[in-house]
Amino acid sequence: MDSGAIRRRLALGLAVLTGAGLLAVASPGHAEADDFCSGRKVRTLSFSAGSVRVYKRDGFVCAVTVAKSASGRKSMSVSVQARGSRPVADRGQYTRLAGPVVVHVGHRCVWIRGSVGSSSASSGWIMC
Numbered sequence: 208m209d210s211g212a213i214r215r216r217l218a219l220g221l222a223v224l225t226g227a228g229l230l231a232v233a234s235p236g237h238a239e240a241d242d243f244c245s246g247r248k249v250r251t252l253s254f255s256a257g258s259v260r261v262y263k264r265d266g267f268v269c270a271v272t273v274a275k276s277a278s279g280r281k282s283m284s285v286s287v288q289a290r291g292s293r294p295v296a297d298r299g300q301y302t303r304l305a306g307p308v309v310v311h312v313g314h315r316c317v318w319i320r321g322s323v324g325s326s327s328a329s330s331g332w333i334m335c
Contacts, residue, residue, distance in 0.1 A: 243307040244269035252319060252328035259285060259321030259328055266313045268334070271306035272321035278302075283323050290316040290332065 246264025257274040272285040283305035286296035289312040297306050305321070316335040321328050 243271055243304070244309075250319070250330065250333065252321060252330055254321075254323075254326050254328040256323035256326035257283075257321070259319055259330075261319055261330075263334065266311055267309055268312050268317050268319075269307050269309045270319050270321070271304055271308075272323060274301075274303055274323045281324050283321075285321045286319070287312075288318045288320075289313075290318075294318070294320070296320075 244260070244262040246262040246267070246269060248260060249263045250261040252259040252261070257272060259270055259272050262269045268287055268289075270285050270287050272283055274281065274283060280300040280302055282298075283301045284296060284298040285306040285308050286294040287308045287310040288294035289310055292310075292315075295308050295310050297308050299305065305323075310317070312334075316332040317330075318332055319328075319330040
C-alpha cells in the first residue's frame with residue numbers, strides 16, 4: 208500500500224471520528240434519573256405532568272422528579288422523609304429534573320412527594 212492510500216484512510220478515519228464527536232456534543236440528550244441515583248428502582252409514582260422515581264441502596268433512598276415535557280422552566284419539587292425525621296427537599300424552577308434527594312433511612316418507612324407545576328404525587332408511608 209502506498210503512502211497516498213494510507214493518508215486517505217487516515218483522513219477518512221479522522222473525519223468519521225470528528226463527525227461522531229460533533230453529533231454526540233450537538234445532539235440534545237435528556238438526563239434521566241438513572242444518571243443521578245444509584246441502586247435498585249423500587250417505586251415510580253406517576254402523575255399527569257411527570258413521575259417521581261425512587262431508588263434504594265444500602266439503607267439510602269434517592270428520589271428524582273422527572274417532568275414529562277422539557278418545555279421551559281417550571282416549578283418542580285421532590286422530597287424524601289424518613290419516619291421520625293424532617294423531610295429533605297429540592298424545590299425550584301427546572302426544565303426536566305428536580306433532585307436528586309438522598310436520605311439515609313436504614314429500615315424506616317419513607318414518605319415521598321414530587322410535583323411539576325400544580326400536578327403532584329405523594330406516596331404515603333412506604334417501604335416499611
